[in-house]
Amino acid sequence: MGDVEMNCTDALKLIDLAVDGEATKEQRNVLAFHLNGCPSCRKAMTVTEAISRETGNLEEPSPPENLLEHVMARVESGNYDKSPLSKTAIPQITWKIAAAxxxxxAAVLILGNLNGSTQSPVIASSKTVKTESYNEDIYTPAPVVAYSRPSSVTTF
Structure with missing residues (x-):
């Protein structure tokens, strides 16, 4: 990191280090220089700081008091590689139902075509839908220039 140039990929890595307090002074200076000219990385820094602050406010989760006893009983019983869920908890489709x-x-398609039509019901029903003519005065697309982004010093 001896050079001053930095792209957003490098900046995102440094943002995590800086928020965690693990960045060196040189890394913080280079990051600050990049953040001055990059609004998207500034936003990423703000979001990362907010997430870090909020997760720091969370309480430490505590396991149930009898967790060790349950784990040891399961290990001693020899059932530790089997799912604790019963087989009725998750219904399983049998191969007979899958084959049916x-x-x-096929029966639904055959019965749907018994009305004598040789055309697909989807195509036949689409002909009955009334459509209004397209009015070009209502919508004019933006020129191609509006969809392109000007090049900048940073790359994404």
């Missing part, structure tokens, strides 16, 4: 799904879908 394509046949049910």
């Amino acid at each position: 799904i394509p046949f049910v879908a």
Whole structure:
């Protein structure tokens, strides 16, 4: 980091170090220089500081008092590699039901075409939808220049 130039990728790495208090003085100076000219990294710094501040205010979670007893009982029972959820807690689809799904879908398609139409029901129903003519005066797209971003010293 001897050179003064920095891109946003490097700055984002330094933001984490600076917020955690692990950045050197030189790294903080280079980061400050970059943040002066980069609004997106300034916003990232603000968000990272806010997250760090809020997570610092959280209480330390405490495990249940009987956690060790439950874990040791499970290890001693030999059931530690099996799921504690019962098999009825998560319904499982059997291969018979899975095999029946394509046949049910085929039956629905066949019954849907029994009305004598050779056309797909989706295409037939789309012809009945009334559409209004497109009015070009309502919407004019922006020129291509509006979608491009001018180049800058920093790269993303």
